[in-house]
Amino acid sequence: MNDKIVIVTGANSGIGKAAAIRFIEEGYKVIMACRNLDKSKKVQQEIIELTENDRIDLLQLDMSSFKSIEDFCFGFKEKYKKLDILIHNAGYFNHGEKNYQLSPDNIELSFATNAIGPFLMTQLLTDILKKSEDARVLNACTTNVRHFFEPKRKIDFENLQGEFMDTRPYNIYKMYGDSKMALLMLTFKMADKLKKDGIKVNAVQIPAIKMSKETMRKFKSAWRIAAVVQNVFSSSPETMADTYFHICTSEEFKDITGKLINNKREIMQSSHYASGLIQEVKQLFDKGVYPKYADNIDNIEMVWDLAVKLTKAKMKIYD
Numbered sequence: 001m002n003d004k005i006v007i008v009t010g011a012n013s014g015i016g017k018a019a020a021i022r023f024i025e026e027g028y029k030v031i032m033a034c035r036n037l038d039k040s041k042k043v044q045q046e047i048i049e050l051t052e053n054d055r056i057d058l059l060q061l062d063m064s065s066f067k068s069i070e071d072f073c074f075g076f077k078e079k080y081k082k083l084d085i086l087i088h089n090a091g092y093f094n095h096g097e098k099n100y101q102l103s104p105d106n107i108e109l110s111f112a113t114n115a116i117g118p119f120l121m122t123q124l125l126t127d128i129l130k131k132s133e134d135a136r137v138l139n140a141c142t143t144n145v146r147h148f149f150e151p152k153r154k155i156d157f158e159n160l161q162g163e164f165m166d167t168r169p170y171n172i173y174k175m176y177g178d179s180k181m182a183l184l185m186l187t188f189k190m191a192d193k194l195k196k197d198g199i200k201v202n203a204v205q206i207p208a209i210k211m212s213k214e215t216m217r218k219f220k221s222a223w224r225i226a227a228v229v230q231n232v233f234s235s236s237p238e239t240m241a242d243t244y245f246h247i248c249t250s251e252e253f254k255d256i257t258g259k260l261i262n263n264k265r266e267i268m269q270s271s272h273y274a275s276g277l278i279q280e281v282k283q284l285f286d287k288g289v290y291p292k293y294a295d296n297i298d299n300i301e302m303v304w305d306l307a308v309k310l311t312k313a314k315m316k317i318y319d
């Protein structure tokens, strides 16, 4: 047993649940941050029985809602005096969704849940993360961002607050990729800002991982079949949970910040490949690089400014 405290968002299923189990088995105190308390209480109980350990708390959190994030952070700080590890694992991706969805704060739902929510929550927990001797934040990214190797691919900035919701077709797959690319860019700048406080911020690139039956049930029918096929070729949530654990606890990553790390636990680099067919094909197969779009300073500033603008009323901006 140790005195380290870990928050795992979306810990009621898939990788988040496997990560919660892993951290508890290693003696950490785990806080499950989940939106549906009824469903999550059952999972909490299941984990207590499985691990024969009750050092697992459950607090309500809807990552798509600023009010819920604020309430969560307030409640957490009332109860706990420090935070060592914050894992932004919760993710919204409703395969097959055709209708543009808005969050309670009028932000496109995947962008709100996957990028702006983690940005706000990390900021609101910075003071308590500072109290840890080895604070680490991990953001769940995806291989989907590799679509940004396509030179014309851009984040759809002009349609993130419903501007064209009635006139443009909604592509959940693209919005999901855009939101995770934004999360990656926010990771880079957050890491810079929080370095002075000793808080390390990294992102992990997650490949296809087996989805639970419950997650697949949320998909529209054709997508459900695709997910069943994908599952055959995918690794287990436990393998990814091991990687979360390694990045958040090992000596190897103790001083690493502002990086994207792949599922082989390698630190990735911005692509060095030039244009041209052969270079572009090599780039696609090189698992050690990510698209240059991600660390283009103008792109990062655009995402950062947007995140600040959207959340300004809720926080004192990172300074």
Ligand SMILES: NC(=O)c1ccc[n+]([C@@H]2O[C@H](COP(=O)([O-])OP(=O)(O)OC[C@H]3O[C@@H](n4cnc5c(N)ncnc54)[C@H](OP(=O)(O)O)[C@@H]3O)[C@@H](O)[C@H]2O)c1
Pocket: 009, 010, 011, 012, 013, 014, 015, 016, 033, 034, 035, 036, 061, 062, 063, 064, 065, 088, 089, 090, 091, 092, 093, 113, 140, 141, 142, 143, 206, 207, 208, 209, 210, 211, 212, 215, 237
């Ligand atoms: N599985 C893959 O192939 C894959 C690949 C690349 C990246 N990822 C990323 O890995 C992470 C975990 O995914 P998973 O595969 O383990 O999927 P999962 O089993 O569906 O887990 C997603 C979790 O996020 C939670 N969540 C969604 N929206 C939320 C919100 N607004 N507030 C709070 N929690 C919310 C879900 O809660 P509910 O149960 O209440 O819906 C669930 O606990 C996600 O960030 C995902 O984008 C997964």
